[in-house]
Amino acid sequence: MSNRWAIPGRVCELCERDVAALTEHHLTPRQKTKRKHLDPGPTIALCPACHRQIQVLFDHNRLARDLNTAEALKRDPQMQKFLAWVSKQDPNKRVKVDRKLA
Template sequence: MVAICELCGRSGVETTVHHLLPKEKGGTFGDKADLCIPCHKQIHALYNNEEIAARLTTLQELRNDVKLSSFIKWLRKQPPTKIMKIKKSNQQKRKK
């Protein structure tokens, strides 16, 4: 669906549904947000579901997060058609 990302605010982007409380942590029927694909991928590349459930369950908490806020600031300057590669952080790789 082409719309506005609720996290970075870019318009004309393809969005996906992000469960603010991960489904595996009880958020199946909870609050959701329409996020552009880069924002959604970046959240899950930086954090596991336990950390998301513990401290990143609102759009404001996501926007205020130190690691994510710098990405959002950079992403806002990118055209909606830009395709980027999102890699899992080294911390996330080690946790598995």
């Protein structure tokens, strides 16, 4: 993740872990709004692990169509499994993300 999206630490909006730095996740992928010069829409602050896992699991079409709110992401079965696991991990260590973890 690029440092330009870094947000000073607070609680991840998905796993609720208190981490040193968060990243900005566009609820509607930028690829769906940038070319059409549309407002990029709302964002949520995520820990790097949750942000990476979303990018591993879902394509931009699915994110834009079905998973465009924090609540929808939390309800997704794959994310629920990942969130249950990651919430037990040390927030100060880099967490490996993988399709197998979800």
